[in-house]
Amino acid sequence: MADNPQQTPAPTKDNGARKDFMEPEDYFMAAAVLSARRSRDPSTQVGACIVNQDKKVVGVGYNKMPNGCEDHMPWSRSKGEDAAAAVYANGGDLTVATAAKVAATAAETKLDTKYIYVCHAELNAILNKNSADLKGCSIYVTLFPCNECAKLIIQAGMKEVIYLSDKYNTSPETQAAKLMFKQAKIPFRKFLPKETEVVLQLQSV
Numbered sequence: 001m002a003d004n005p006q007q008t009p010a011p012t013k014d015n016g017a018r019k020d021f022m023e024p025e026d027y028f029m030a031a032a033v034l035s036a037r038r039s040r041d042p043s044t045q046v047g048a049c050i051v052n053q054d055k056k057v058v059g060v061g062y063n064k065m066p067n068g069c070e071d072h073m074p075w076s077r078s079k080g081e082d083a084a085a086a087v088y089a090n091g092g093d094l095t096v097a098t099a100a101k102v103a104a105t106a107a108e109t110k111l112d113t114k115y116i117y118v119c120h121a122e123l124n125a126i127l128n129k130n131s132a133d134l135k136g137c138s139i140y141v142t143l144f145p146c147n148e149c150a151k152l153i154i155q156a157g158m159k160e161v162i163y164l165s166d167k168y169n170t171s172p173e174t175q176a177a178k179l180m181f182k183q184a185k186i187p188f189r190k191f192l193p194k195e196t197e198v199v200l201q202l203q204s205v
């Protein structure tokens with residue numbers, strides 16, 4: 001019988017290829033998670049991996065201090081909180097209320113905290129890109145982007161955001177980011193991995 005191009009092709013017979021390979025999306029998020037491991041942030045390590053429409057990785061990044069500033073900038077979340085915690089840890093005689101006041105006052109000293117200096121993972125992934133532009137790319141992030149990174153993602157022409165954690169979902173930064181993504185028609189979705197754990201053996205393969 002002559003070949004009929006309309007006919008549904010018969011299932012390809014098993015060619016012996018490995019079945020337990022990593023799914024592309026698991027790989028992209030794993031690349032973001034691995035990249036996050038490089039961060040020196042003592043509380044939250046964040047990673048980002050940008051993938052183009054051909055499913056090629058074109059940029060990765062993690063949260064870090066600007067080049068040349070690594071050894072000089074504070075990683076504190078709030079100098080006041082840290083100071084107050086230290087007072088308590090050392091059996092200091094400040095009351096909770098006084099300590100909280102100390103914390104609040106010192107927290108205003110933004111120059112003593114990491115937030116004003118740190119470059120977010122998304123910013124670094126964008127700046128690390130090895131392609132001419134990022135139009136139509138997807139960004140895999142371990143933590144939902146803030147408003148500033150959302151602006152970069154939108155302006156770079158990326159087409160979707162895939163995230164692992166949304167732990168700061170009530171913050172104005174995250175809410176503003178979501179508002180902008182919606183307006184710009186950039187969908188965002190929580191990542192559901194096929195593999196929940198990836199073990200890397202670095203001594204032998």
Ligand SMILES: Nc1nc(=O)n([C@H]2C[C@H](O)[C@@H](COP(=O)(O)O)O2)cc1CO
Pocket residue numbers: 041043044045046062063064077114118119120121122143144145146147149168173
């Ligand atoms: N999307 C993000 N990408 C990031 O790289 N970051 C960075 C900034 C800080 O270094 C850290 C958050 O610190 P903390 O508030 O959880 O102690 O993660 C934070 C966010 C959240 O908006």
